Amino acid sequence: MNAGAYDGEIRFVTRSVRLLMPDGSIRDYSGRQMAFGYRTSVLRSIDAVALRAQFELMPEDPEKVRARIADLAERRRSKQPLEYPSAGSTFKRPEGMFAGKLIMDSGLAGYSVGGAQVSEKHCGFVINKGGATSAQIRELIGDVQKKVFEDTGVRLEREVIFLGEF
Numbered sequence: 001m002n003a004g005a006y007d008g009e010i011r012f013v014t015r016s017v018r019l020l021m022p023d024g025s026i027r028d029y030s031g032r033q034m035a036f037g038y039r040t041s042v043l044r045s046i047d048a049v050a051l052r053a054q055f056e057l058m059p060e061d062p063e064k065v066r067a068r069i070a071d072l073a074e075r076r077r078s079k080q081p082l083e084y085p086s087a088g089s090t091f092k093r094p095e096g097m098f099a100g101k102l103i104m105d106s107g108l109a110g111y112s113v114g115g116a117q118v119s120e121k122h123c124g125f126v127i128n129k130g131g132a133t134s135a136q137i138r139e140l141i142g143d144v145q146k147k148v149f150e151d152t153g154v155r156l157e158r159e160v161i162f163l164g165e166f
Helices: 062-079 099-105 134-152
Strands: 014-020 026-030 049-055 086-089 116-118 125-128
Touching: 099 134, 116 134, 125 134
Parallel strands: none
Antiparallel strands: 014 026, 014 049, 086 125, 116 125
């Protein structure tokens, strides 16, 4: 999906990816062939499984790298609900807006369905406060999408992918 945060994206460092194709064959894709974009890649359009990836990193002073890692980790700890299980950021960022702010402005901070809850720390995250089922998470996400659309006319697109039965 081209994971990314704080001006970094996996596409910037991906050299190649080995894929298991639906017919059982193995194919190697270059980073360019992976067609990375905002929270997407070629894997959204083909039913393949990534088996491995090669990354090309740039040499950097180890102390600078450690400082950057510490800074990014602190930014995440201070802004994201890492104390609860979640699938990470739940919604894609609408162009020119922030999903979390739209959700907060719709009065949904802390809204819950069973054990699933819109995080009060960062409304862009759906967290499991305890015992949430996949059906509850799916229902909550749908409720959020509906309320934000009613309030703003903005359709929030899920960043998380539903797999399996609900």
